Amino acid sequence: MISSPRVLRDQGYHYQYQELGDLEVRLVRVFPERKTRIKCEIIHASLENCPEYIAISYAWGDAGNTRKIQLEGFLVSISVSLYGALDALRQKDRSILVWVDALCIDQSNKNERTQQIQLMTSIYKTADSMAIWLGPEADDSDMATDLLRAVADHASSPEKVSRLLSSQVGKRNLAGVVSLFERDYWKRLWVVQEIFNASSITVYCGSTKLPWSVYQKASATFGRHRADLDNYFPGGQMIDRRLTIAPTQFSYTQVLLYQGPGSLPNLKSYIELTQGSLLEVLRACRRKLASDPKDKLFGVLGILPEETRMEFRADYSLSVKDVYTEVVDYLLKTTDRVDVICDAIHFPVHTGSANLPSYVPDWSHIPQTAAMGDKYNFTASRDKKANCKFLDERLNKLELSAIYLDKISLHGMAVGTLCTIGDYLMAFLHWRALLLGNLENEPEEISLMVQDDFCRTLSLGQVPLRWGEKHQWMTVCYYVFASLLRERLPHMSLDRKLAGYADAKLGLGIDNRRQFLQKHFGDQMMGRCFCRTGNGWFGMGSGFMLPGDFVVVPLGCSTPVLLRQEGTRGEYRFVGDVYIHGYMHGRAVDELRDGKREVLKYILR
Structure with missing residues (x-):
């Protein structure tokens, strides 16, 4: 059934929306092209018996850059981007029906936005077709x-x-x-x-x-x-x-x-994961922009399996903190894993307005790095299930069980996220200096073994098979860094051993060496710093780390993480995930089984 709306007139050029029924949507009838100005009207339609319409997908553009259309006798301002889309679709000899969010949803009505977001999947599936508007002709x-x-x-x-x-x-x-x-x-x-x-x-x-x-x-x-x-x-x-x-x-x-x-991510594989699909979709869409931080969840609900969608309601009256914390709560309960906390990336430091607990990812923030476990298939806790619970109704404190490993003893300079080759080279020199300071009196064989572990740590253990033999990766690593240092900083004197590696003949041209560094070291170093624990283990973790941070493997987590004790109540702040060489594929669980380690409880806030 289609019903004509009752227009409530007020002073000025302001269109008043009529209330929608449960399965109703508004459609815009765009009249044939008679004059320059676009002329249209709004009708109501039930999704259960809808006329043919085109759903429009476009970028809103600058809210201050507008043009006027004639809507049922009213002059209404819309964005230039939407005007262009309507003009492109307008026909010369017939009217068309379109659905477009800016006109078909009362954007000032939170309850209506919530109700219509729930119907978004049906709106696009029911549409006869969809029109993507990229904008006007420009740049050839x-x-x-x-x-x-x-x-x-x-x-x-x-x-x-x-x-x-x-x-x-x-x-x-x-x-x-x-x-x-x-x-x-x-x-x-x-x-x-x-x-x-x-x-x-x-x-x-x-x-x-x-x-x-x-x-x-x-x-x-x-x-x-x-x-x-x-x-x-x-x-x-x-x-x-x-x-x-x-x-x-x-x-x-x-x-x-x-x-x-x-x-655009290939989402078909994600939605087959059922319970875990929410985290995968949030990660895949993290770099996309939304004007409302809550839309980082609400905007992907239509992609998710129905059983996941039913657990969330696109309620715009909720705070950002409530929405993002509910995501963590849902994933902890349905996946028996705590990997979601590793998406709370705190370096470089960013100031959010949501006042989130440290273990809750701010999905509105677009970091340049990603959780290690997701990218590199680490299995630090093997098949151990998470053992955690919230300690208060507001979900501000999370108690989790983790295998204690060690504490951070020292760390090098942090690599930022707006990186040049020079940033990587300087970090390498600083980190290697920290390493060599402890190798002065070691036998050559021990020194080479430690330096090989250092180079494997810089690449987060991602060593290609062709370079996997004893000391081969160290040779390649030192060659790439040393030769680029010599070319970029010709007046800097390299130590004798590093200079020797710079002269190696490995057949990589300068462009190939830059690409090799970016692929095998740059992406891994970005946003992170080299560290050593009290027991001498090497690691790479958040540039936000400090000496004294705890290194633990949470049950149900792909990687070790860093926790920082805060206050005197035995509570901790989540710092970030961390690569600990030798502990990324279950060694902590093996040592727990052998009685060499224990599971402790940590309260995160």
Whole structure:
């Protein structure tokens, strides 16, 4: 049933919404193109018996940059971005029905927002089609879409794609694709759910439109041709100076592979995990942006299995703290694991407004690092189930059981998250100096063994098989760092042993050495620092660590973690996860079984 809304007029140009029924939504009827100004009306419809409509997916854009439409006799201001989307969809000879959040949901009504968010999955699944609006034509976007179509058409022919990308026209148009993939639309969190639930999608940009499948196929094809892209555009530079990427941003190739359609996670594998899918989806979508911090949860509910969705209600009257703490509570109870606390990343220090307990991840914060256990498949507690409970109704204090390992004795300088090669090189020198200070009187064989462990620690134990033999990884590690130090800082004198490694002949050119360092050490060092425990174990952990921090393996956790004692009541602050060389795959559990270690309880706040 479709019902016409009752419009409540007031002073000025302000449209009054009529209350919605339980399964009702509003749809916007966009009238045929007669004049420049867009003219439309709002109708109500039941999702159980809905007319055909198009769901619009777009980036809101600058709230202060608006244009007016005529809505049932009222002049209503909408964002320029939405105006462009409506104008692109408007037909010359017939009306169309669209659903678009800014007009179809009373954004000032929290109760209505809550009710409509619950229907979001159905709204996009029920729509006859979905229209993605990327924005107006800009930065050669018309030529960019031509290239996307050509790449998709030749996706099954690697030779043709290589020729296309290497041609002068291809290189020029790729600059436009990079700009297209960097548009704000791809950064939105809600996009993930909208695309996931839509059945038929068309992508509009300016006056051009393409099926979504073309964008998907072209993005996947870029991934298969990474070597070509790296070869044609060494160092990530673009051929258009206006579009050259700054050192702190993604490289040319990275944009083509990991932004645009490549920034959307493959969620089908996650939702098959049932209970664990919530954490995986939150992690996969963490870099996406939402204007309301609570939407970092509410915006992914439509992706999750129904049994998970039923446990959460998109209630905007809740505080951010309540929403994020409920996520931890749910995951602890349903997965028997505490891995979620490792996503509470505190370095670099960021100031949130939610006043969260230290063990609750702030999903509105976008860190440059990620939990180690998720990325590297560590199994520090093996199959031990979590043993934890909240000690108060507000979920401010969490008691967990963990195997005590040691305390941090010393640590080196922390590597930041806006890193250059120079940052990694300086950290390496500082950390190695800490190491060598304790090796002066050791036999050569012991010294080499310790230095090999040091190099394995720098890479978080991720040593390629080809370099896995005795001392091979140390040789490669020292060669890469020493040779880059010599080239970057030619006036710095290296010690005799390091200088010897710089002269090794391992066949890696300077670009290859930089890439090797970034892949095998840079990503692992970012946001972390080298440390040593009281018993002499090497580690890599949060740059937020301090001497005296406790190193423990929580039951039901993939990695050891750092805890800092606070106050005199035996309570602790969660500092971050930590790599402890030799303890990432169950050694603590083995020692517990053999009576060499014990499980203690820690109260986190």
